[in-house]
Amino acid sequence: MTQLKPGVVTGEDYKTLVAAAKAGGYALPAVNVTGTNTLNAVLEAAAVAKSDVIIQLSNGGAQFYAGQGMPDGFQAKVLGAVAAAQHAHLLAEQYGICVVMHTDHANKKLIPWVEAMLSEGEKFYEKTGKPLFSSHMLDLSEETIDFNLSECARILERMSKMGMSLEIELGVTGGEEDGVGSDVDESADNSKLYTQPEDVLQAYDKLTPIGHFSVAASFGNVHGVYKPGNVKLRPEILRNSQALVEERHGTGHNPLNLVFHGGSGSEKEKITEAVGYGVFKMNIDTDTQFAFSQPVGSFVEANSRAFKYQIDPDDGTPYKKLYDPRKYLRAAETGIVTRLQEACEDLGSKGKSVAG
């Protein structure tokens, strides 16, 4: 049985974790965090579910982590990500589960962000023998496939020296995560909504000799902005991509490491089907945002006077215990912990942590 040391996993351990998920027929939830409250809540959720977990930051999330008031926005995006990774390196082990540290969608404009994080990662690697992040993502799906793959190859070259993995995107999964892919509307034709297996094969051919990578393919998944039913989920596209690579290269079953973006609101059968085709990671950003905010709304509603007065002007009741930010932030954290139990169940990762 696979067993890894709890904490942030990188390099060979990361590959082992991905392989264990695929072999075990489950996927890991990948949750976007924006600060210590959301990050700690994800660690707690994973510990409760006895599931390993992927923690990721968008560039906007990383900037928020550093502080929205930091004068240099680009530096904030870099240092916020570094701070989150260091936080996880310090604390994750205590939660007794394996944690993948990852950054989310980076389009062409954000290549310098990824490169700056790699510079920080290289410094960290010098000191500790580990990279800061397990993986980064480059989303160049809006560019030509040649540009997409040659840039991915260039960045992966640098990353694989530290044992890092790269997530790439093929096809356009329309959505509004930091404005990437937001120009795709409901009338987009199928070749834009559905990745072609030939493109996946091309990526496999180009990147496999360089290092470890994973592919976000579009199979009708959208980033939470469509009403269910507008675009049909076709997980068979994933199966066809796996089959093409397997046949062309004589590999074993499910050679590709696939990730599922924009999965919020997907039917459980489609998730299970996609996981069966080699999906080891599913992004669930939108749902966890609501799970964090909803309990705050309820708390404020139930204790509305504590959010207007320190001491009630009518009867002198002191409200310190209720407006203490820890009260409503803890409610928010608990919302994430609860929501992620469901996610781990849907993805089959509950009880499957390989941390020993």
Ligand SMILES: [Zn+2]
């Ligand atoms: Zn995506």
